[in-house]
Amino acid sequence: MELLSQMWSLLGLMAVLQNVLPAQLLSILHSLWQTVQDSLTPYSYFDVPEFLGSASVDPNELYRHVHLYLHRRLLLHPPSPPPRLTLCSSPASFSLSPNNSVEDSFSGHRILWTHHSDTLQDSLEERRSFSLRLPKRHSPSLLLPYLSQLSAAARDIDLSSRDRRIYTNSSASSHCSWTSVPFRHPATFLTLALPPDLPRLLPPRTSGIRQVLLIAAMANHLAYDVYDLELTRVPHNSALKSLLLQTTPRSIIVIEDIDCSLRLTADRRRSKKRKASTSPPCSDEDEESGERVTLSGLLNFTDGLWSCCGEERIVVFTTNYKQQIDPALLRPGRMDVHVQLGPCGSHVLREMVLRYIGEAAAEEMMPVAERSLADGATMTPAEVGEVLLRNRDAPETAVRELIAELNARICSEEVEEGWIEEVEEEDGVWPGKEKRRRGGSDGIVAEVGRGRGGGWERRVRFLGRVRSLTKSDSGRRGV
Structure with a gap:
């Protein structure tokens, strides 16, 4: 009680001296008063301003991390009584209002964040900051680990909440840079049919649109941006390096159809032939090769020294002809x-059958379908999806058409080898298949699918005729 009365007396004395003493002396007394306060309080205080520097034009990344972290904490663990919050729109969210506080904990210690907002005199500019309160005794050991954990959590929140974007490089006639649009693709690994032997790798798909689904599922699963790199638009290796430096961390760089984007393999073979020949190389050709992307430039792009400028990047190459890619x-x-x-x-x-037409249809057709697959029938997911999608409202029709298509694939392959297959439908069920040889390699005569199989007969005869036309004239005849 005596200490409190003495403090009030000191405050009254300072108020009187403020009108008498010069400004320099008042500044010294104010510093001494702050020192006394700091020595008496059991806490240490740290300020996190929104902008750095005297001009206040350099954004403070830590302020943004604190804002994201406290927003998520208030959402998951609302305090009691709740502090005053400021509602935001687009998207709907909230933030801690000025002069309000929220508690946090770290390593068993209580931590307090306070949001401050001050308006400068003779100006409408507002200075915002967060104040961090830590126990003074443990502040040296708590500050850096706590801020590291906070920043890591804020980065994860930012990646999971922000809109992902897909980028493409501009044409070679302009300055090499990326242009982007929002990336909103519904594909996820939960919506893709995964084989049981690839749980940790990527699901196998067919070419074309299925590659797109795979890349989109990767981007949605990892919350990464996508960079679609068109090599034909890149004028030279320096531009390729510049595009790499402009990509953001945690991104997927996609180079589609690498076998036909650039003739890298042909260039290397042509270069070896020129070195082996005695004739001097063409100067125009050398100049042209120096003004475009080369194989060495692409290799440096993927795993060279400059590829270490960022982190958590995935480079994806797609191709339909792996044998045409340079080793x-x-x-x-x-x-x-x-x-x-x-x-x-x-x-x-x-x-795929479960997701398109239901479990009952899958149980009905899978034994027959598995026998067809074991006999050599092959269909890509895109082809299966096409059959199921056009009969999505008629599961029985979808099952019949899919089984017929699988059997057609077996029949087509065996016709090429001189074998045919007779498939009979009895009460809507395909009980099995039996193989028999007709004629030989000279010709094929068959009736496939009695009753409803007229189209099958024409298909087999057509395939047999095509095969006979492609044979040599050494005693072979067509149908």
Whole structure:
């Protein structure tokens, strides 16, 4: 009580001296008073302003991290009584109002954040900041670990909440840069049919649109941006390096159809031939090759020294002809994962039928479908999806057409080898198949699918005729 009365007396004395003493002396007394206060309080205080520097034009990234972290904490763990919050729109959210506080905990210690907002005199400019209160005794050991954890959590919140974007590089005639649009694709790994033997890698798909679904599922799962790099628009290696430096961390860089984007393999072979020949190389050709992207430039882009300028980037190459890619791109250690995008297996086929037409249809057709797959029928997921999608409202029709298509694939393959297959439908069920040889390699005569199989007969005869026309004239005849 005596200490409190003495403090009030000191405050009254300072109020009187403020009108008498000069400004320099008042500043010294104010500093002494702050020192006394700091020595008496058990807490340490740290300010996090919104902008850095005297001009207040450099944004403070830590302020933004604190804002995101406290927003998520207030959402998941609302305090009691709740502090005053400021509502925001687009998207709807809220933030801590000025001069309000919220508590946090770290390593068993209570931490207090306070939001301050001050308006400058003779100006409408508002200065905002957060104040962090830590126990003075433990502040040296708490400050850096706590801020590191807060920043890491804020970055994860930012990546999960912000809109992802897809970028593409501009044409070669202009300055090399990226242009972007919002990336909103519904594909996820939960909506893709995954084979059971690839739970940790990527699901196999067929070419074209299925590659797009796979890349979109990766981007949505990792919350990464997508950069669609068109190599034909890049004028030279320096521009390719510049595009790499402009990409953001945590992104997927996609180079589609690498086998036909640039003739890298042909260039290397042509270069070897020129070195082996005695004739001097063409100067125009050399000049042209110096003004475009080369294989060495692409290799430096993927795993060269400049590729270390960012972190958490994934480079994805797509191709339909792996054998046409230069072996330098496929060297071990350069490509971490190779995924063969092949036809459907029984597990993928079952998953697709379940999602398109239901479990009852899947249980009805899968035994027959598995026998067809075992006999050599191949269908890609895109082809299966096409059959199921056009009969989505008629599961029985979808099952019949899919089984017929699988049997047609078996029949087509066996006709090429001189074998045919007779498939009979009895009460809507395909009980099995029996094979028999007709004629030989000279000709094929068959009737496939009695009753409703007129189209099958024409197909087999047509395939047999095509085969006979492609044979040599050494005693072979057509149908």
